[in-house]
Amino acid sequence: MINRKSREETKRMRHAGHIVALVHQKMKEVIEPGISTKELDDIAMKIIKENHAIPTFLGYQGFPASICASINEQVVHGIPSKDMILKEGDIISIDVGATYGGLVGDSAWTYPVGKVSQEVQRLLATTEESLFAGIAQMKEGNVLDDVSKAIEMVANREKFGIVRQYGGHGVGHNMHEDPFLFNYSVGDKTLLKTGMAIAIEPMLNLGVDDVEVAEDGWTVSTIDKKPSAHFEHTVMVTDGEPLILTQLMP
Numbered sequence: 244m245i246n247r248k249s250r251e252e253t254k255r256m257r258h259a260g261h262i263v264a265l266v267h268q269k270m271k272e273v274i275e276p277g278i279s280t281k282e283l284d285d286i287a288m289k290i291i292k293e294n295h296a297i298p299t300f301l302g303y304q305g306f307p308a309s310i311c312a313s314i315n316e317q318v319v320h321g322i323p324s325k326d327m328i329l330k331e332g333d334i335i336s337i338d339v340g341a342t343y344g345g346l347v348g349d350s351a352w353t354y355p356v357g358k359v360s361q362e363v364q365r366l367l368a369t370t371e372e373s374l375f376a377g378i379a380q381m382k383e384g385n386v387l388d389d390v391s392k393a394i395e396m397v398a399n400r401e402k403f404g405i406v407r408q409y410g411g412h413g414v415g416h417n418m419h420e421d422p423f424l425f426n427y428s429v430g431d432k433t434l435l436k437t438g439m440a441i442a443i444e445p446m447l448n449l450g451v452d453d454v455e456v457a458e459d460g461w462t463v464s465t466i467d468k469k470p471s472a473h474f475e476h477t478v479m480v481t482d483g484e485p486l487i488l489t490q491l492m493p
Contacts, residue, residue, distance in 0.1 A: 247438030299340030444475030
């Protein structure tokens with residue numbers, strides 16, 4: 244059963260999402276050549292705890308950090324390390340979750356490190372565009388496949404690979420709830436209703452769709468080692484426009 248959130252739950256989810264947005268705001272400021280992904284994790288952890296929240300990822304199925312930090316061909320679930328130093332021309336996807344009052348906010352963004360190539364810039368811009376195309380379909384009366392199709396159309400237009408094994412998901416008291424959201428059309432007729440919250444998270448590749456999991460059991464990378472981008476917001480269906488929960492509140 245897909246949970247619809249009460250007004251009080253929505254309020255707490257918005258606060259959790261605000262904390263996640265604070266982390267991303269700081270990431271944008273500090274990501275530069277020479278910083279380690281462990282330093283980024285420490286910064287994120289501090290912001291989450293200072294705002295009386297719990298880092299959702301830390302300890303989740305044994306994950307050892309408060310953020311996923313995935314560089315270049317790494318798609319998702321990269322483990323922060325003091326030995327992983329960012330350099331000019333890299334891209335890094337930061338995925339972060341915060342739990343506040345028992346409710347979760349979950350968001351990811353891919354950042355350029357210094358100056359990146361034009362084709363990588365196009366990958367980032369297209370993946371972000373596909374996220375917002377999906378968000379626009381989060382309206383009562385639409386079905387889940389409307390979101391998937393919107394993402395797929397943007398990716399196909401630019402001929403980017405679409406990660407097939409991973410996708411979006413319901414969010415609420417747990418980070419991963421039903422329904423699963425594919426980033427390509429599968430014909431899912433799940434009806435979108437007011438109060439449903441879903442993390443929409445397209446992952447697009449500069450090369451092929453296929454990915455593989457590293458020996459650490461976590462880090463997912465493109466099989467052809469070409470760059471991948473990942474953008475995510477937690478979004479709620481309302482009786483009007485979609486509500487992005489993982490953005491700064493006034």
